[in-house]
Amino acid sequence: MLYREAGQFKTSYAADMAIFPIRQDRIALILLLLFAFVGIPLLANFQLWPLGSDYMLRAILIPFLILSLAAIGVNILVGYCGQISLGSGAFMAIGAYSAYKFGSGVHIPLEFLGTEISIPPLPLFASVMLGGLMSAIVGILFGIPSLRIKGLYLAVATLAAQFFFDWVFLRVKWFTNYAPSGSVAAPDLHFFGYLVHSPIERYLLCLAFVTVFALIAKNLVRGNIGRQWMAIRDMDIAAELMGIRPLYAKLTAFAVSSFIVGVAGALWAFVYLGAWEPLAFNIDRSLQLLFMVIIGGLGSILGSFLGAAFILILPIMLDQVPHALGIPVSVETVSHLVFIVTGALICYLLIVEPHGFARLWSIAKEKLRLWPFPY
């Protein structure tokens, strides 16, 4: 009754091709964005529930947004283009360390030429974007094998990227500005002349990045290039016969995916952690991102958000349940229980709905269209 598109006539091509063709979807999205951009800052400003303390912003919303962005990036590669990647953590690390280098000034001595490359410290936006760019370049390089190897074999090749970059950022001291401990700290966050410091400012910064990249990704996947990716995913030989160049389609998927993952990595390091070491981007991070995409729904932008919420937020919440209820359980029992419950839920959800949350969501929408008179 409420969610029905009857009577919404598309009178122009533009309306027909709109990103959200159903009016109710548009209204819901605008409300959601209004809440995220205006409602949450207002709640935080007046210290209202549930934003009475920084915890919600700093420990839940900021990491959720950043990992959602990373999941969107992984989803483009794995979900839309069908190239399994276990190297997402490495691409986050490339984004983070490149942004760090650009943010703290790059010096490459070229003594044999009697000169040096010297770039002064760049502001936040430029260094994050360049971090993404570096990640995209490396992504293209590691995407080249995908032209010859497929499926699990490709996953192994991307795994090599993961271990290689773990090693690079541990060993090559130039990347950490010769810090004795190998741990680096993010510079101050100057965003277009404005110092981003408080939790709410950090949240808005992440939200702005996530909104822009989610819209770009949404538009990409329903356009020409996105259709090429999906054609390659569904059957690469058929796609090639129809005139889609696998080289172009696969490498653009690697580039776009790595770019977004790299930006997410830079934000994770700069905005969430503040100081980090390569361990922050190890193989666990890659697997975590892959699970987010699988649980959320392969080939769905919305699914990336849902998957990130499930994998990131659910364990944090479960972790606090016994204490909030006043049940005296030791922390090790709780953390084992969290593993058990989360793992069981993942198994259960994948058995009843192998296509993830995004599919559940679309089933719910289908039902809502018929409600209250299903047939």
Next chain:
Amino acid sequence: MLRKTLAVATAAAAVLSGTAIVFSTGPAMAQNEQFIPRLVYRTGAYAPNGIPFANGAADYITMINERDGGIGGVKLIMEECETGYATDKGVECYERLKGKGPTGAAYFSPLSTGITFALTEKVPGDKIPLLTTGYGRSESRNGAVFPWNFIAVGSYWTAADIAIQHVAKELGGIDNLKGKKISLVYHDSPYGKEPIPALEARAKLNGFTFKAIPVTHPGVEQKSQWLAIRQDRPDYVLLWGWGVMNSTSIKEAAAVAYPRDKIIGVWWSGAEPDVTPAGDQATGYKALMLQHPAGKFAVHGDIEKHVYAKGQGVGKDTNGQVLFNRGLIDSLIGVEAIRTAQEKFGKKPLTGEQVRWGFENLNLTAARIKELGFEGMLAPMKFSCADHQGADQARVHQWDGKEWKIISDFYTADRKILDPMVAEYSAKYAAEKKITPRDCAKES
């Protein structure tokens, strides 16, 4: 269809109940309480070492409540949060616990160098002291640049310097170091890399050849490193491991027949969980002590009487172990900082900023240490605005197959070597983060 509806319902219920629970405010807090957050790891690869430390730290706080009714009548409440030694989980725990209690967290003690680095960026904004007993950023000794970090009792540079002094003593004099080979087998993380600058400085000064050999986290795979050692035959091996890496190192050393009494571990590599898994192979292995030995002292009597006898406490089976005792010292320093701060600000729950004053003015004299029941475990130490470490001493003990035996007297780290390094690295940090160092001469 029913199954799918069920799935939707389960997911929705899980999320909703979680949300409801997280945002309910929890049990009401009494006003006369001081909140002490405890970041612990009782699970994961480092749990064998994390558990005794967490037990000691917790049981000391319980004992203070049971024996003295808290500090100055203010009851201590604590809450543990499991980090699993992971930095991002540690940051989440920090955010979760920092605002609890009537005045917020008194201090944080994460027992992880990685989490320490991340929290170092956050504590100045939240005004909460960061107590890192025997670990963390070595240059954070300089309180002018790191007002919120307290690297109590000793840094990794202190440890590196003292390890070399002990080697020199075994060789019969500092001059005998010339031409010798000393290798460092280290956990490849900020923790393991910290001592390298201090060892390089010593190598240059004393003329020995220094080689650093990294071991990847978590350290169960180190065959190639020990084969390299067999080829190279260094005169001494320093071990900078944590958790399962330590016992693996000892086993691998035995496998290549490297003499265990030529291996000297840092104080985080010198506890029972590090040697017992290696069995007889560990006999003869040496490690630094963060001043204190294993065993029971006056304070353990109080804990047994006031905590375990009443059926409370968590660490009865780890009581008296090296890391349990270090947990006691960690909590002792925190508790005494709160007590010192109460003398200035009154006997009420204090904010992190007030506790920081307590840390900076903490003076543990020999008489006070005896009174507290720590005689024989701790040498006197005194903190100040400029010196956030308070002490420079350590001893060495050796595993005889059954227990740790103290084999040396107190060594004092050579501040002539280390102080310029602290100044250099903290100045670099201050420049990078655009911090204007405090003028300690002006602070009382």
